[in-house]
Amino acid sequence: MQEAADSCGVSYTGLEQHLLYYHKELVKRRIKIREKALRNQRKGEITGRGTVHAPSRETADKYAEAVRLYSTTPMSAAQIAKKTGVSRKGFYEHLQRWHLDLICRRKNIPYEEGQPVDWSKVRKYNPATKAKYAEAIRRLKESGLPTARVAAEFGLQPEGFRSYLKEHEPELYARQGMVRTDTGGMVSRRSMEKYSEAIRLYATTTESVKSLARRFGFNDCPFRQFIKRNFPELVERHKELLRKEGIKDM
Structure with missing residues (x-):
C-alpha cells in the first residue's frame, strides 16, 4: 500500500482510510490473497507480505549477462563472474536465490519451484566436463572401439573416461564391456580376451x-x-573332429 500511495502521490494514511471506507470488498480480497500467499516463495508471485517475490530491477540488470551465460554456456559460475565483472560470491547467492532452476538443470x-531440492542427486561432473568427453563418446558409439583406445585417441585418461561413462552413459558403459561374436552374440570382452x-x-x-585350461592356466x-553358452556351434565342430579321429568325447 505504501508503494501505491507513493506512486500516486497521496498519503499512506489517507489511502488506507479511503480503502477501508469505500472499498471494503477490495480490502477483504487483498487480505485473502495475502493469507493464501503465506510462505509462498514462487518467483514473480505475491508473498504473504504483499510484495512480489522477485529481485529488484537493479539487481536483475546487474546479473543479467552473467545469468545469460550461465544458462547458455558450459562456463562455470566462477568463470562467468570473472568475465562479467561481478562478485563471485554475489553471483552465487543470486543464482541460489533467484535461479535455482538453472542450477538444477546444470x-x-x-526441480519444482517452491519445493526442497534433493541435493543428494547432484551429479559429479559439470557442463565443461560433459563437453570434454562429448566427441570421445560419439566416437565410441560409432566405432565400437575399446574404451582405452578411444581415450588415447582423444588424449583422455582411460579410468577417468570410464568413470564418466559409468555414471552418465551406463548403457554405453555396459556395452563397452561386451564384444560381438561372429554369430552376432554378445560376450564379455574380458572373457573373450582371456579365452x-x-x-x-x-x-x-x-x-x-581340460587340457586347454591347464595349458593356459x-x-x-x-x-x-x-563355450557352451556362447559358442555352441564350436562344441559340435569339436565333436566332429573327435569323431573323425576316432577319439571318445570326454
Whole structure:
C-alpha cells in the first residue's frame, strides 16, 4: 500500500482510510490473497507480505549477462563472474536465490519451484566436463572401439573416461564391456580376451577343454560353460573332429 500511495502521490494514511471506507470488498480480497500467499516463495508471485517475490530491477540488470551465460554456456559460475565483472560470491547467492532452476538443470536433478531440492542427486561432473568427453563418446558409439583406445585417441585418461561413462552413459558403459561374436552374440570382452586362443585351438584341434585350461592356466569348468553358452556351434565342430579321429568325447 505504501508503494501505491507513493506512486500516486497521496498519503499512506489517507489511502488506507479511503480503502477501508469505500472499498471494503477490495480490502477483504487483498487480505485473502495475502493469507493464501503465506510462505509462498514462487518467483514473480505475491508473498504473504504483499510484495512480489522477485529481485529488484537493479539487481536483475546487474546479473543479467552473467545469468545469460550461465544458462547458455558450459562456463562455470566462477568463470562467468570473472568475465562479467561481478562478485563471485554475489553471483552465487543470486543464482541460489533467484535461479535455482538453472542450477538444477546444470546438475541434472529434478526441480519444482517452491519445493526442497534433493541435493543428494547432484551429479559429479559439470557442463565443461560433459563437453570434454562429448566427441570421445560419439566416437565410441560409432566405432565400437575399446574404451582405452578411444581415450588415447582423444588424449583422455582411460579410468577417468570410464568413470564418466559409468555414471552418465551406463548403457554405453555396459556395452563397452561386451564384444560381438561372429554369430552376432554378445560376450564379455574380458572373457573373450582371456579365452580367445584357447577357443581357437578348441575349434581346430582335438585337444580337450581340460587340457586347454591347464595349458593356459585357468579353471576348466568356467571355460567349458563359456563355450557352451556362447559358442555352441564350436562344441559340435569339436565333436566332429573327435569323431573323425576316432577319439571318445570326454
